Amino acid sequence: MESLPRRLFGLFISYLKIAASxxxxxxxxxxxxxxxxxxxxxxxxxxxxxxxxxxxxxxxxVIAINSSLVIGSKVAGAAGAAVACIGGLIPSVAVILLxxxxxxxxxxAPAAIAAFTSVRAAVAALIxxxxxRQGKKLNAGLKEWAFALTALAAVRIVGIHPIIIIPAAGILxxxxxxxxxxxxxxxxxxxxxxxxxxxRKRRRR
Amino acid sequence: xILWELFGVFARIGAVTFGxxxxxxxxxxxxxxxxxxxxxxxxxxxxxxxxxxxGPLALNVATYVGRQTAGVPGALVASFGLAAPAAVIIALxxxxxxxGRKTAWIGAAVRGIRAAALGLIGTAILFFLESSxxxxxxxxPIWSKSGGASGPLExxxxxxxxxxxxxxxxxxxxxxxxxxxxxxxxxxxxxxxxGLP
Numbered sequence: 129m130e131s132l133p134r135r136l137f138g139l140f141i142s143y144l145k146i147a148a149s150x151x152x153x154x155x156x157x158x159x160x161x162x163x164x165x166x167x168x169x170x171x172x173x174x175x176x177x178x179x180x181x182x183x184x185x186x187x188x189x190v191i192a193i194n195s196s197l198v199i200g201s202k203v204a205g206a207a208g209a210a211v212a213c214i215g216g217l218i219p220s221v222a223v224i225l226l227x228x229x230x231x232x233x234x235x236x237a238p239a240a241i242a243a244f245t246s247v248r249a250a251v252a253a254l255i256x257x258x259x260x261r262q263g264k265k266l267n268a269g270l271k272e273w274a275f276a277l278t279a280l281a282a283v284r285i286v287g288i289h290p291i292i293i294i295p296a297a298g299i300l301x302x303x304x305x306x307x308x309x310x311x312x313x314x315x316x317x318x319x320x321x322x323x324x325x326x327x328r329k330r331r332r333r
Numbered sequence: 334x335i336l337w338e339l340f341g342v343f344a345r346i347g348a349v350t351f352g353x354x355x356x357x358x359x360x361x362x363x364x365x366x367x368x369x370x371x372x373x374x375x376x377x378x379x380x381x382x383x384x385x386x387x388g389p390l391a392l393n394v395a396t397y398v399g400r401q402t403a404g405v406p407g408a409l410v411a412s413f414g415l416a417a418p419a420a421v422i423i424a425l426x427x428x429x430x431x432x433g434r435k436t437a438w439i440g441a442a443v444r445g446i447r448a449a450a451l452g453l454i455g456t457a458i459l460f461f462l463e464s465s466x467x468x469x470x471x472x473x474p475i476w477s478k479s480g481g482a483s484g485p486l487e488x489x490x491x492x493x494x495x496x497x498x499x500x501x502x503x504x505x506x507x508x509x510x511x512x513x514x515x516x517x518x519x520x521x522x523x524x525x526x527x528g529l530p
Contacts, residue, residue: 148387187426189419190350190389197416197423209423213416220388221412224396225405227382232401235378239525244374245465246521247381247514249492252461253500254384254510255355259454272448279452283359284459290360291349293449301445308441 129171135204136211138169143196143215157192161199171203188294192216271304335403336410342368343395343414348422350391356453358460361394370402377464384510391415465492491524 129135142164146157158181165172172180180202184194193213200212234240259276266272275297282288342364350357358380365371371379376394383393392415399411468487495517503513 183423183426187419187422188349189347189422190391190415192389192392193347193416193419194423197420198427201423201427209420213420217388217392217412217416220386220392221396221408223386223388224383224393225400225408227386228397228400228408231378231382231397232375235375239522242525243518243521244378244381245489245492246495246517246524248377248461248465249496250499250513250517251381251384252458252465253496254503254513255454255458255461256500257503258355259451259458262454263451266444266447266451268448268451272444272451275445275448276450276452276455279449280455281452283453283456289363290357290453290456291345293453294349294446297445297449298442299445301448302442305441305444308444 132204132207135171136207139200139203139208139212140215142169143200143212144218147192147216148219157195161195165199165203172199176202275301275304336407338368339399339403339407339411340414340417343391343399343411344417346391346395347415348418355390355457356450357391358457359453361391362460365394365398370398374464377461380461381514384514462496465489466496491521491529495520 130138146160146164149160162177166174166177180195180198183198184191187194193216196212196216197209200209202208204211235244263272263276268276279293279297282293283290346357346361346364349360362373362376365376366373379394379397380390383390386393392412395411395415396408399407399409401407403410466489468489498520499513499517502508502516508516
């Protein structure tokens with residue numbers, strides 16, 4: 129492996145590039161990172177990358193940020209984590225900073241209101257499709273959908289704060305899914321072959 | 334102090350974001366509109382914009398909210414606030430992973446959390462439908478202050494048509510979010526030019 133400064137610089141550039149070129153964040157970045165760090169730079173083995181995917185899937189936090197921290201620290205320790213994280217943050221922060229004045233300038237024009245209203249309706253459709261895809265990916269059965277509907281009702285009808293849903297679902301999940309063979313087979317195979325199964329959901333979030 | 338508050342709020346959001354940004358849309362929305370940092374409509378707009386920009390939704394929202402409330406320093410503080418808990422959690426998790434292997438009960442708990450996250454993502458659909466297709470639905474918690482009807486029911490046939498068309502087109506033709514969103518914006522502008530409600 130190259131010297132530490134070279135690795136730090138490489139991490140920074142790689143993350144800058146990946147973050148700037150991947151829309152939708154999170155899972156969309158995984159196949160790109162695999163190509164960059166496993167295939168091209170050979171900083172991680174396939175097993176390392178598998179560990180990374182498992183870890184960031186199981187942890188709270190934003191996937192795009194988590195992955196930069198985990199890969200950065202594997203490649204170059206704490207400094208690597210910091211450098212990768214900052215490289216990953218810069219493109220999206222810069223874009224929003226540039227767009228922010230524009231958005232607040234035009235968003236009250238009648239034509240813009242009409243366009244944005246349509247866009248919101250379209251986003252609702254995109255999210256609905258996302259849920260269906262995610263459900264398939266989790267190999268969701270009746271129990272999973274019951275969890276999902278309960279969570280939705282708890283937030284919308286009862287008014288429970290979403291923060292409470294997460295630990296509650298974890299505790300309930302422990303009792304409900306304990307008997308099942310840990311996790312879904314599809315998900316495990318997705319972890320084993322990230323590059324094979326991920327591209328299907330690359331396009332959209 | 335506003336910078337400290339921005340950091341705290343987004344650190345909290347970063348600590349509990351599970352299952353992607355959408356699961357947390359209603360949480361983020363509540364945190365931000367309760368503090369009057371953004372209006373609900375403005376929040377919906379920035380979420381829509383974040384579909385077309387690089388980076389995760391939560392990060393885009395953090396940067397925008399920080400920028401609107403406290404300028405560039407606010408944007409930076411909010412963005413780093415979002416990343417801060419992940420750094421701590423990952424440092425701890427790497428220690429755990431190195432010292433032992435994953436146990437089955439974590440798998441079962443994570444499965445429950447992921448399933449519930451699907452439902453939380455569902456709240457985001459309602460959020461977007463309410464700010465486009467149907468306005469004035471009883472909003473959220475039934476016994477909250479806004480629990481009753483929040484206004485006269487308003488139904489937008491144009492937005493409903495856009496929802497149906499984009500749902501079909503995105504599914505049928507596997508369109509990416511950028512095309513879907515730009516297409517929807519064009520449909521909205523055409524409807525506006527044609528004088529449709």
